[in-house]
Amino acid sequence: MYGDAADVYPDDDRDGKMDDLNHDGKVDEADAQIVFRAAEEVEKRFPVLVGGVAVYRATSAHGPFVHIDCRGSGPAGASDTESESSGRRALS
Numbered sequence: 583m584y585g586d587a588a589d590v591y592p593d594d595d596r597d598g599k600m601d602d603l604n605h606d607g608k609v610d611e612a613d614a615q616i617v618f619r620a621a622e623e624v625e626k627r628f629p630v631l632v633g634g635v636a637v638y639r640a641t642s643a644h645g646p647f648v649h650i651d652c653r654g655s656g657p658a659g660a661s662d663t664e665s666e667s668s669g670r671r672a673l674s
Contacts, residue, residue: 587649590649618635
C-alpha cells in the first residue's frame, strides 16, 4: 500500500465485503463506526497521523467503509473547496 490515505473495511472471510464486526447479523454503518472509533484512537495516540476519518455508508456500488487520511488536518475525502472542520463526518 502506498500513499497517505486508504479506504478500509475488514474482510477476514475474503468475500470482498466488510465483515459483521458487531455481530448483529448485518453489515452496515454500525460496523464501519467500529473502524472509525479505532482510527480516532490512533489519532489521539499519534497526533502526527491526524488527517481525518470519514464513514461512507453502503450504496448500490459498494458496502460501508471508512476513509482514513493521514495527510494533515481537514476532513477526510474533502475537496479543497470544502471547509476544514473537525475531519470527522459520516457520508453517504
